[in-house]
Amino acid sequence: MKLLSKLLLALSITLYPALFMPVQAFTPDTGEQTAFAEKWQSYRHKGNTLVLHSPRGQIVIEYITDNSVYIHYQANGVKQLPGYLLDEKRLDENLQLDKQSITTSVTEKTDALSFSSTTSSVVIRHSPFKLAFYHQGQLKLEEELGYIAGKNSQGFRFKLAADEKLFAGGQRVLGMDRRGFKLPLYNKAHYGYEDNSKQMYFGLPGLMSSNKYMLMFDNSAKGSLDLGASEQDILEFSAGGGRTAYLVTMADDYPDLLDHYTSASGKQPMPPMWALGSMASRFGYRSEAQAREVVAEYQKQKMPLDAIIFDLYWFGPDIKGHMGNLDWDRKTFPQGEQMVKDFADMGIKSILISEPFVLTSSGNWQAGNDARAFAMDAQGQAKTFDFYFGNTSLVDVFSETGQKWFWPFYQKQLDWGIAGFWGDLGEPEVHPADAVHSLSESGQSALADEVHNVYGHQWAKNLYQGFNRAKPKQRPFIMMRSGFAGSQRYGMIPWTGDVSRSWAALASQVELSLQMGLLGLGYTHSDLGGFVAAETFDAELYVRWLQFGAFSPVFRPHADDSVLPEPVFHGEEVAARVKEALSWRYQLLPYNYTLAWENHSKGTPLMRPVFFEDDTLAGDALLDTKAYFWGPNLLVLPVTAPGVTALDYQLPAGNWFDYFTDQPYSMGKEGGKSKIPVNQETIPVLVKGGAIIPHAPDMLNTREYSGDELIIHYWFDAGVGESRFRLYQDDGQTLGYQQGEFTKIDFIAKASEQKLSFNIALAELAKKQLPGKQLSLVVHNAPHFKAVYLEGKRLNSSYDQSSKQLKLSLAFDGKPLALTFN
Incomplete structure (x- = not known):
């Protein structure tokens, strides 16, 4: 067997020498040359694709939508890894989700070729060979040298306009405009960061420009993104391998830009409604008894709670030596399954952490080794190495054998009633450069540095697909620390890692969430309160962080248990202020859930x-x-x-x-x-003047929300004139929304001086009959209207002169309501 392994290894090195070359820390070559400088010789146009042939290879240009175009340079003799950016749904002819007919044309000119959709064009210059991208006739982006290749790297060079600003690179704390920085592209933990970080857990290989285009490189390899740091008006992407491809998306405004981009890279599925509620989480709950005590304290204090999240102590009594066990530590969680059921009966979901590392001290390591589930070394044996938690191997999430071995652990969790998965250390936190992964879908092998940046993305994909197979009617919840461009299509909910508990760290969270949201990851959030505990507990900092958390995608305080993260353990004053913040969040559930729909349907961040x-x-x-x-x-x-x-x-x-x-x-x-x-x-x-914001009655758990009792708040503003809000509702749990099982209700206000009309009407209805809804309308900043009429009938209303609020009650059964205020 050993002789056969050596023969196979020798054959692999002969056939794929680049794969087995030693990988050094990535540094771009100097003196790089364009690989496609000559004039292309011929082209082939079919459907939405144009293929150009040149002496050094071919270039495939494909319109994914009218406004998004995918470019793949395929140089002769250069290894190409799979792409991970584009949504797989576009390849499935049976799926009609987000399908759009694309009409393209080719126009030959003296010095160029133009490949156009109805809104956009790619102009291919003859010599030197380079591409330029136009939207509605306006130049958005242009290659400078285009494709570049050196001895150990390959990439692209683009021109930058003098005044454009770049929102780029994903998780970094550098300020919103990343222009002038050279960013490493290698997902890496930054423990205890505050107000500056150039390299973090979840980098993204691309950018959004203030000139309203997006440029995303579909390359999973270790590399760098130079945003005018080396040369002021040059953007350069370089990587030590991977795939020489990129996506350009163009639009006239920012919302459309994200809509077009996520149409190409994938839309975020609707989260379960409970994911918008309050979560209890710490590092970590050390026993079943402790977890039950925490939940009991929330209920005693009437603090809202929808989920509890278990860190690594659920499978071991201490930090080191147990990773990979992936089963209840029966000494501390003797009835873990019953605990999960008991919490579920209260409406509280349970979520378990897992990591992709299986320690050699774990009882599961030998089985994983026998199944060839781990990343390999150069001799074809399971790669083992030391890191903080012990001597370990890394699950090969890319290989079919790794996936088949790993999934049953998650299936078992689902059988217990676990509602979601938390994947940690998925950069991976330690990833030896000589580890070899088997890419089963493409039949290739790759060294760690070639696929490092897409490891968390592939892990999330495996969990998402497995969850959908096992629970075809239930929405997945998948929280991950690391991923890639397009990871949102697997329902990924990222967080910003092990942040310090400091004011500077709190301030950085806005930038982090905004940057990630602009590149498609709209549920990026923080460990509320800060993860890394300070010497003393700062109640003011803690409360301010959780007040901010009430208006962020996920409300999840989390920290080292040296300072407890749950608000119920910090005295009455802190608890009262956090409870008030949670009250805002839960009352805003109809509004917030509509934001989730906007994110799902258009890619708009929350x-x-x-x-x-x-x-x-x-x-x-x-x-x-x-x-x-x-x-x-x-x-x-x-x-x-x-x-x-x-x-x-x-x-x-x-x-x-x-x-x-x-x-x-x-x-x-x-x-x-x-x-x-x-x-x-x-x-x-x-609140904007003219805003319409639906609210719900206060609640302690999202299962109390039916959507049948709503308070519609409207801020009167004669200067705005017409304003509207479309409320989205569904069952909050199943995938029925994908088959149109939802309701949309339009609220439309038309205001002028001393006059207002307010209309309520169904926009879409999934069922034949709408359940009756009790609506309370609250008009803020209201003039003292003398009367309110519905179809000529005067309604009872109340007006408070001091607050300038007018209130009235309505019954809505789906028939349009037209209110007139005089």
Whole structure:
């Protein structure tokens, strides 16, 4: 057997010498040359694809949508790994989701070839060979040298316009504009970061430009992204292998840009509704008894709770020596399955952590080795190495044998009633460069550095597909620390890693979530309160972080258990303020769940930079991280320093109202600076004039929400004129929404001086009959209307002069309601 292994290894080295070359720390070559400088010789056009042939290889140009085009340079003799960026659904002729007919044409010119869709064009220059990308006739992006290749690297060079700003690279703490930085592309843990980090857990090989294009490189290998650092107006991507391909997406505005990009790379599935609720989590719950005590304390204090998350102590009594066991430690969790069931009966979901490392001290290592489930060494044996938790092997999530061996552990968890998976250390945190992975889908092998950046992405894909097979009616919940461009299509919910518990670290979380959301990962969130504990507990910092968390994609306090992360353990004053913040979040559930639908259907992030909602902003105004929009109507200003009593902020044009007090801020047509008071009970949250925001009655768990009782808040603003909000509702649990099992209700206001019409109507209905809904309408900033009429009939309403609020009750059964206020 050993002789056969050596013969096979020798044959592999002969056939695939590049695969077995030693991999050094990646450094780009100097003096690189373009590989396609000569004029192309011929081309072939079919459907949405154009193939160009040149002496050095071929270039495939494919329209994925009218506004997204995929470029794949295939140089002769250069190894090409699989692509991971594009959504697999586009290859399945039986799926009609997000399908769109693409009409393309080719026009020959004297010095160029133009390949066009109905909205975009790729212009191929003859000599030197390079591509330029146009949208609606406007140049968006142009290769400088295009494809470049050196002895140990390959990549691309593009021109940068003098004034464009680049939101790039995914998780980094560098400021919103990443131009002028050279970013390493190698997912890597940064324990205890604060207000600066160039390299983190979840990098992304691409960018969004203020010139309204996106450029994403479909390359999983270790590399770098030079955003004008080496040469001021040159963008250069380099990698030590991988795939020489990239995607360009173009649009006229930012929302459409993300819609087009996620149509190509994949839409985020709808999360289960409970994922928008409160989660209890720590490092970690050391016993079943301790976990039950925590849940009991939440219930005793009437603190909302929808899920509890178990860190690594569920399979071992201490940190080291147990990773890979993946079963209850029966000494500390004697009835783990019953605990999960008991929590489920309370409406509380359970989530378990797992890591891709299986220690040689684990009882599962030998079985994994026998199944050839691990990444291999050069001799074809399971690669073993030391890291913090012990001597280990790494599950080969790319190989069929690794996938088949790993999945039954997750299937067992589902059988116990576990509602979601938490994948940790998936960069992978330690990934020896000489480890060999088997890429079963393509039949290739790859060294660790060639696929490192896509390891978490592949792991999430395996879990997502396995979950859907095992629970075809249930929505997956998959929280991961690392991934790749397009990971959102596997339902990935990323977080920002092991952040310090400090004010500087809190301030950095806005930038991190905004950057990731702009590149498709809309559920990026933080360990609320900070993971790495300080010497003393800072109650003010903790409360401010959780108040910010009420307006972030996931509410999950998490920390080392030297300082408990759950709000129920820090006294009455802290608990009361966090409970109030959670009350805001749960009352906003109809609004927040609609934001989840917008993310699923259009790729729109839940947290949005201010420029995303105000397209007139330019220059430094694009770089704001002091505030962000939560959905289309709420402007959130986190408090990121101690002792703050007011915030000075440049508000956008129009009228704004304090979400909690209705205090008005009138900014006129140009916008202006305003001093916004701050108290300990809330962080500043402002509402756009004209906003319509549906609320629910307060609750302690999302299973209390049916959507049949709603409070519709509307902020009257005669200057806005017409405003609207489309409310989305479904069952919150199943995949029925994919077959159209949902309801959409339109709320439309038309305001003028001393007059208002307010219409409510069904936009879409999944069932034949809409269950009756009890609606309360609250008009803020309301003039003292003398009467409210519905179809000529005067309604009872109440008006409070001091608060300027008008309230009335309505029954809605699906028939349109047209209200007139005089």
